[in-house]
Structure formats: C-alpha cells, structure tokens
Amino acid sequence: MTGADDASALHVDLGARGYDILVGPGLLDRAGALAAPIMRGKRAVVVTDRAVADLHLGRLRGGLEAGGIAVEDIVVEGGEETKSFDDLRSLLDALLDRRIDRATTIFALGGGVVGDLAGFAASVALRGVDFVQAPTTLLAQVDSSVGGKTGINTRHGKNLVGSFYQPRLVLADTDTLATLPPREIAAGYAEVVKYGLIDDPDFFAWCEGHGRALLDGDAAARREAVVESCRAKARTVAADEREAGRRALLNLGHTFAHAAEAAAGYGGAVLHGEAVAAGMALAFDLSVALGHCPAEDAERVRRHLAATGLPADFEDLGLADRSADSLIETMRQDKKAEGGALTFVLVRGIGHAFVARDVPAEAVRQILARRGSASGRLEKTVSA
Ligand code: NAD
Ligand code: GLY
Secondary structure, three states: OOOOOOOEEEEEOOHHHOEEEEEEOOOHHHHHHHHHHHOOOOEEEEEEEHHHHHHHHHHHHHHHHHOOOEEEEEEEOOOHHHOOHHHHHHHHHHHHHOOOOOOOEEEEEEOHHHHHHHHHHHHHHHHOOOEEEEEOOHHHHHHHOOOOEEEEEEOOEEEEEEEEOOOOEEEEEHHHHHHOOHHHHHHHHHHHHHHHHHHOHHHHHHHHHHHHHHHOOOHHHHHHHHHHHHHHHHHHHHHOOOOOOHHHHHHOOHHHHHHHHHHHOOOOOOOHHHHHHHHHHHHHHHHHHOOOOOHHHHHHHHHHHHHOOOOOOOOOOOOOOOOHHHHHHHHHOOOOOOOOOOOEEEEOOOOOEEEEOOOOHHHHHHHHHOOOOHHHHHHHHHHO
C-alpha cells in the first residue's frame, strides 16, 4: 500500500496491474508524496475541466510540486459533450505538443468525464502512459475512477469507444466534495445505493439510515460511503476485470439509464446518476413484473429514492413523452445486448442481482407505459 496517515487505503488486486485507492481529506495537498512511489519519473501532466481547475487544480499542483514533481496542466471544457472524438483528438495533440514520454504520469483531476477521457487518452498516447485518477465528484469517487473503464461517446451511444486501462493509483480526496453542487452529490449517491442493491442488503440498510445526512453534507457519512463503495467495486473488478461475468452486475439500472441519457441528449438535462436511479427503480419493477422479486422490495427502493429526492421514473427525468419503442430500440444497441436481444440486470430482491438475457420487449414496454411519477406511485402504494 502507498499509505497515508489519515487516509483509508484499499487495494485493487490485479497482480502487476494492481493499485491502491486512498480515500480521505487533504490528499491533493500530499499528492506528490503519495504518488511518487508509483511514478516512473518526476513529471506530471494534470488533465482537468474548467470548473475543477478553478476550485482544486491549485491544491493538486502544490501537492505534486511539494513532492518534487514538475507539473503541467491541460484544461478541457467539461460536461458530457467533452467525451467526444474531437476532444480526444485535441487532448492527444496537447499531450504530444508537450512532448510527453513514457515516464510521464497523467493525472485525471475531475469527475467521470475527465477520468474517462483522460484515461482513454493515457491508454493510447505513446501506446500507453501511466495515469492516476484524482476523482472530485461523488460519482467518480465511488465508481468511475476505479476499475479501468475509459472511453468516449459517439453518435451511436455512450461509452461505445474506449479501453480497459487501469490507473496506477486513485486519490479520492473527500474535501473536494464540499464544492460539489447538491444535484451532483445526489446523482453520485445513486451509484452508492447501487452497491447495496446488487449484493449487500446491509449496506442498503446503511444507506437508508445515513443517505439523508450524506446528502446534507455529513463528511463522515460521505467518507464511509466512498470507502464501502470502493471496497465493493475493487472486489468486483479483481474478480472480473473485463466484465465476462460478475462485473456486469455493476450495470444495475444502466439499460434503462443509457436509453434515458440518449433520449435526453447528453446536454446535462439528465445526469448519469439520475438516470441510474430511475433505471434501478424500473429494473426492480421489471423484476417484480417477471415474477423474480417481491413487490415489497421494489417499494422499499422507491421509498428510499423518494426520501433522498432521486428520480425513480422516466417522468421524473422529464422524459415521459418519449415513445417506448424508441427507448427499447436504444436498449437493443446497449453494449450488454447480444444479437439485438434485451439484456438487463434484474433482482431476486434487495442485494440479489443477476443478469437476464433475452428479456421480452413486451414486459419492458409495459413497465415504460406505466408513466405515473415515482412519488405518485409511492403514495398509491403506501395508502393501499
Ligand atoms: P462530470 O465529470 O461531468 O462532473 C459533473 C460536474 O461537476 C461537471 O460540471 C464538473 O465540472 C463538476 N465538478 C467536478 N468536480 C467538482 C467539484 N469538486 N466541485 C464542483 N464542481 C465539480 O460527471 P460525473 O457525474 O462525475 O461523471 C459522469 C461520467 O462518468 C459519465 O460520462 C459516465 O458515463 C461516466 N462513468 C464512467 C464509469 C466508469 O467506470 N468509467 C462509471 C460511471 C460513470
Ligand atoms: N461502472 C460500471 C463498471 O465499472 O463496470
């Protein structure tokens, strides 16, 4: 382990490509000392977006320089549209203009957009240079910075071009979450809940007890959520790095979510985590409809999403007017789909997810046709 006094340290066990995840406050200020042991040289190029540059680049720069590391930076625009071929080309040109070499380490400072884009660039620049994830959103700290999925979006859909390329280190500085807007915190929280719903009912119960405090700014709850989420993700990635089996469970809610994001147009109207929240509720509904899951579990999930202000339906996402057929067509193009069949992560209950291939389109259509808002449906359930 790299080690840091008051940081929680986890390890992603992938043999020679294994790496540490450090979680705690103040890590950016100590980035040089923390990263030096895994760096081939003394040169870092930080890739970040405009908003994060204003807020946190100074601390990372200072932390690296204090460790004797020379720092340059490249600031990209930010937002989901930045995960594009054009931005990838510009970033690669900017890296090559700076004459990076194989001893240079790229630091991805930002949310999932910066992490996915910079990680992909690192995987192809000079056929692969080392990179460090320094995630600054809750979503990136609990999910996207761990596991080595990198990539960009294309006109065919999200994340359809990319690579599996593991970082050398993850520095999740929980202080950065203090500047994150509440809507982004809530979106990241959906991915926290996801770990409980997949295979850890006790963690879902923890979410029910602590979710509200986490959203309201409780630093201890945030840190615990990041540590437990990273522990779950590290375990899954170590068991199935390239998603041949168990890792696919991390896509709970994602078949619905990717269709929602495509329908909303990636412009920020629907955040990834918001789409995942609604997608998880709908995956529970679909599981109930197909006879796999008790209705009480689906209701309990909806109740928690409502209590934490998360969307639980396409209507909550402002997408009630989209036709079921067009949404289903997008679902057929999902990476998980094989031969055009509909693939979903379904559940036998809270904490018992499984992959279902060839889900009947009619069942999905019926779920999508039930367009009552989450809160409306919850009221009906509770008063019934
Ligand atoms: P994001 O990177 O767009 O960040 C959200 C917004 O918050 C941006 O405007 C950003 O500038 C701002 N921001 C970031 N950190 C901040 C901070 N500390 N204070 C204030 N503002 C801050 O979005 P995201 O939700 O972090 O990531 C979403 C992306 O992650 C999607 O593209 C999704 O596909 C991807 N993703 C990837 C994986 C993976 O395994 N690679 C997993 C899940 C999601
Ligand atoms: N976010 C899903 C995965 O990393 O596999």
